[in-house]
Amino acid sequence: MGGPPTDLAAYLAEYEHKDLLRFITCGSVDDGKSTLIGRLLYESKALFADQLSALEADSRRHGTQGAEMDFALLLDGLSAEREQGITIDVAYRFFGTDKRRFIVADCPGHEQYTRNMATGASTADLAVVLVDARKGVLDQTRRHSYIVSLLGIRHVLLAVNKMDLVGYDQATFERIAGEYRALAAQLGIPHVHCLPLSALRGDNLTVRSAAMPWYEGPSLLEHLETVQVGRDGPEAGLRLPVQWVNRPHQDFRGFAGTIAAGSVRPGDAVVVLPSGRRTTVARVLGPDGELAVAVAGQAVTLTLADEVDVSRGDVIAAAAAPPQVADQFAAHLLWMDDQPMLPGRPYWIRLGTATAVATITELKHRVDVHTRAPLAAKHLELNEVGYCNLSLDRPLAFEPYAANRALGGFILIDRLTNATVGAGTLDFALRRAGNIHWQHLDVDKAARARIKRQTPRCVWFTGLSGAGKSTIANLVEKRLHALGLHTYTLDGDNVRHGLNRDLGFTDEDRVENLRRVAEVAKLMVDAGLIVLVSFISPFRAERRAARALFEPGEFVEVFVDTPLEEAERRDTKGLYAKARRGELPHFTGIDSPYEPPEAPELHLDTTAAPAEELAERVIARLVHD
Structure with a gap:
């Protein structure tokens, strides 16, 4: 049958290679974002016949414009959005003109959906910020503009909508x-173009309107078609985050990814980070074969002249101008989870294509997104922005977000649920990873354990206050001591007299309390001891983080299981009574949650056996394993 007509094939090839502009629409509620994009799609003839038919039917059923078409319904795809007439999720649409292709993200205006707006802005080159001409610049306008500046969008089109009203x-x-x-100048947004329009009437949308002859600038579509957003060009050094090791057979080994900055040619000198190994590029392969040169935005596979160890998450960079490598950073963080961000709690961090364990070591302040003023805070709630210090468990290649989005933007992931809980931007390294090294010691853990003739362990007792943790741990240590074994007990109350005397009982302080204790326990195990840790340790995330510090088999979690009513009955210190009266805030089991272990090595039911018998079960596990 043959291929497509030559003119059609040429048109498609030309269309495919047109410049692509990604932009978002944002602003306050009911400023007309969805209407603007819907009408823009309609006016630029980017809708198919079936879409127009569906729009007409939806306008009759859900529309707010009487007999006329409600263009906002093209974007509000969720049933809740149509019923309430608001945008909740980010809606993406693709369209094109003779001059350019576009991907537009319609972002929600409600404050509670700020995290959704940030998701749309994270890949955008330009932001269309809508303002209702009747209301002017509102708090949500300032909030969205702050996030636009935080996420490195340097071009803003201020669309003053509803001028007809x-x-x-x-x-x-x-x-x-x-x-x-004036706001943009404060936020450091360098390029702002202001445009009066009426999205509903189409004034200044695709062509200039006769209703506003005093405006002499381009229409919205004309501006989008011609604005130069100034992306990183080939003059920047090569940055290729490795996404996949391409090994189809034993004679080929390539490293695939999308070039984040710069360009690459066969023969270029490169360095692999964070290892620092240097080599040269042998071949550059694209989807259709070998390339003489590849630039930012292209997906390629590189083969290297030498057998260099390269894995997913590594960065192949220009040897003459490589990015930095570090494991501690100062960063802005937008919190996106219903549960608060707690300093000291470990999360997965995704930076480029790399994944590591990250801990927020210090929340320096929360940012008032309306005024940009720093506010004292110990944690971040949903949709709040903070400035913090991050510590990673291994060094990664990075660049400040202002210089490179791909290597400077990150997300945080909850290690238990795999939900994305935060997104942020790196400002600078707090220390370079190469400045601190592990000092080799000839006497190691194995040598210390041999002289003690024992297997070092961390036995972590967890349970409610009054469950019997300290009682059982004390019995276990007495028995182990009688057997000639070397032990130490870290008890929750005792540690708070010294090491952790500066900490209270808020969720943030509990996280830091357990982080310190886990690090001390690790040192004691390294010394060859059997260390018994007796702490309420109410959160699974912190117990899981403690386990991760130890080698397989070294961490033994013991759940001392006692019902709350029984723990209250045993309340010799009167703590539960005080908590019930409101005199002890953040008390576990009363107004602070306890998360039972899901798969402990030992589950001790204190209502089914006396403490001595339960202690023997622990000893049997330690001595006879």
């Missing part, structure tokens, strides 16, 4: 434009 008044537009330009 203010009689197309020039003074109203100029007042709003002046106020926003």
Whole structure:
């Protein structure tokens, strides 16, 4: 049958290679974001016949414009959005003109969906910030503009919408434009173009409107078609985060990924980070075969001249100008989870294509996104932004977000649920990973254990206050001591007299309390001891983080299981009574949760056997394993 007509094939080839602009629409509730994009798609003839038919039917059923089509329904795809007339999720649409291709993200305006807006902004080159001409610049306008600046968007198109409702008044537009330009200057947004329009009427949307002859600039679509967003070009050094080791057979080994910055040619000198191994590029392969050169944005596979160890998450970079390698950073963080961010709690971090364990070691302050003022805080709630220090369990290649989004933007992932809980931008390294090294010691853990003739362990007792943890741990240590074994007990109350005397009982302090104790226990195990840790340790995340510090088999979790009512009955210290009266806030089991272990090595039911018998079960596990 033959291929497509030559002219059609040429058109498709030309269309495929047109410049692509990614932009978002954002702003406050009911500023007309969805209507603007819907009408833009309609006016640029980017809708198919079936879409138009569906729009007409939906307009009759859910529309807010009477007999006219409600263009917002093209974007509000969720049933809840159509029922409430608001945007909840980010809606992406693709369209093109003769001059450019576009991917637009319609972002929600409600404050509670700020995290959704940040998701849309994370890949955008330009932001269309809508303002209702009747309301002017609102708090949510400032919030979204702050996030736009935080995520490195340098071009903003301020669309002063609903000009038809203010009689197309020039003074109203100029007042709003002046106020926003002042805001953009404070936020460090360098390129702002202000445009009066009516998305509903189509004024200044695709062509300039006769209703506003005093405006002499381009229409919204004309601006989008011509604006130069200034992405990193080939002059930047090569940055290729390795996504996949391509090994189809034993005679080929390549490293695939999308070039984040710069360009690459066969023969270029490169360095693999974080290892620092240097080599040269042998071949550059694209989807259709070998390439003489590849630039930022292209997906390629590189083969190297030498047998260098390269894995997913490594970065292949220009040897003459490599990025930094570090394991501690200062960063801005937008919290995206319903559960608060707690310093000291470990999370997975995804930076480029690399994954590591990250801990927020210090929350320096929370940022008031309306005024940018720093506010004292110990944790971050949903949709809050903070400035913090991050510590990783291994060094990674990175660049400040202002220089490179791919190597400077990160997400945090909950290690238990795999949910994305935060997104942030790296500012600078707090220390370079190469400055601190492990000092080799000839006397190691194995040698210390041999002289003690025992297997070092960390036995972690967890349970409610009054469950019997300290009682059982004390019986276990007495028995082990009688057997001639070397032990030490870290008890929750005792440690708070010294090492952790500066910590309270908030969730943040509990996390730090357990982090310190786990590190001390690790040192004691390294010394060859059997260390018994008796702490309420209410959160699974912290117990899991403690386990991760030890080698397989070294960590023994013991759940001392006692019902709350029984623990209260045994309340010799009167703590539960005080908590019930509101005198002890953040008390586990009363107004602070306890998360039972899901798969402990030992589960001791204190209502089914006396403490001595339960202690013997622990000893049997330690001595006879």
